[in-house]
Amino acid sequence: MSDLFSEVTIVIPTLNEAEAIGKVLNEIINVGIPKDNILVVDGGSTDGTVDIVNSMGVKVILQEGKGKADAIRTAVRYIKTPFTLLMDGDYTYPARYIPELYNKIKQGYDLVIGARLLDRSSQGILFKFGNKVLTKFFNVLFGTGLRDVLSGMYIIRTSILKELFFETRSFGIETEIVAHVVNTTNRIAEVPIEYRRRLGKKKLKVRHGFLILREMIRLAWRYNPTFFIFAMGSLPLILGLILGTYVAYYYLFVGVVYYMKGLIAIILTLVGFQSLLLAILSLYLKRMEYRLMRILKRD
Ligand SMILES: Nc1nc2c(ncn2[C@@H]2O[C@H](COP(=O)(O)OP(=O)(O)OP(=O)(O)O)[C@@H](O)[C@H]2O)c(=O)[nH]1
Ligand SMILES: [Mg+2]
Incomplete structure (x- = not known):
């Protein structure tokens, strides 16, 4: 079973996720991912997140810089497997979709997004609407037909992640990754997944939606x-x-x-x-x- 996932590293950025991270890691381990293939990148949590990860025997590194994008940039240097799967540490993305995402990318894709399309009752109306508008906007700018650009759960070929410019700050990182793949190989697939209510305090604000919008325009100018x-x-x-x-x-x-x-x-x-x-x-x-x-x- 362990051999099955030897080609993928699960990367989880965390910032004060003590309430959720233990459950998230357990779920991932139960799917059959070896502990050595999990990497937590912490952004300086003060609630004991790092201790929980350590006590479970999972590798955790401290990120350089600030924000989720810098966390992923830091993590990239540690990844030795050909594929990298990113997911949040707040228990919103069910680990049971990991095998499906992994199998899909092995079919010859460079990016497979876990599109939050199933059971969306956990998302607030504003959150859902914002996601939809931003995805539509992205599709117009880049000429794509994607269904969920901003998902925090996706698997990507590591070599592609390594060639990213990492120009985007914090929450725009998903957009930058998708934009990059669209404009290079365009081998993207989506797998419908379920999205759960997060454990712990919500961090995303309406303000972030506008920041992402601005990033999209900038990226469109940059890439397209x-x-x-x-x-x-x-x-x-x-x-x-x-x-x-x-x-x-x-x-x-x-x-x-x-x-x-x-x-x-x-x-x-x-x-x-x-x-x-x-x-x-x-x-x-x-x-x-x-x-x-x-x-x-x-x-
Ligand atoms: N390393 C690191 N991780 C971060 C940082 N900011 C957020 N994260 C983590 O990135 C993941 C996604 O962030 P969230 O706060 O859940 O953002 P979101 O899912 O868009 O919004 P909500 O879940 O609705 O609050 C979570 O696992 C966070 O703990 C950061 O500055 N550094
Ligand atoms: Mg979240």
Whole structure:
């Protein structure tokens, strides 16, 4: 049984999860994950979280920096297995989905998200709505059709996690990971999972939703500038073509010449057309950046 999961490390970021972490670890161990394949990254808990983890014989390290993103960045250096599974330490994500996520990624994916789609009664209305809006927004920006971008339970190929830029602070880390995979290999799958009510005090605030939103826009610009330039270019192009058609119609069929309108139509069309060309160029540049990063990281 133990051999089965030798290729995966379960990484759990914790910050004051004394109420939950023992139960979380027990669940994971009961699924058949060897203790050596579990790594807790603590953010400086003051409630005895670290002692509980130690007493259970599970490895725990102290993170560098601040926030969940820095915790994952710290953990990455310790991971030796080809796959990394991340899950929260607040008992919200049931460990029984680990085998399914693991089997799925072994089918040739780079990221498999545990999408919180089953039994969602544990999530508050605002929380659910926020998640939905942010996922929709992400899908528009990145041209994806995902169902839960912000899930805290996912399994990822470790080599991909290691090439991440870790530009995002704290709670935006999930978005950055998904954005990165979407724009490199795009081998992403989702497995529907159940989400439970957390044990211990809630940390997420509405404010975080807006921070994540801002991060998404920044990431879209970073990873998908084509979309922005494309959107900015399409508008003048469409307006220019409409105005141009109008001017041409009057010139050809009515015999009226609109000089000013004609000039504006030409300018709008040219600006729009150039933006679209820029969009194509930026797409190529972005592709090249990733190819170069790959080569650089290989050595
Ligand atoms: N190492 C580390 N872990 C953190 C930090 N902040 C949060 N975590 C952990 O990251 C996981 C997710 O954080 P949560 O506070 O549960 O965030 P959430 O699930 O989005 O929101 P709620 O559960 O509704 O409060 C939990 O296991 C936290 O203990 C941090 O600064 N450092
Ligand atoms: Mg939580």
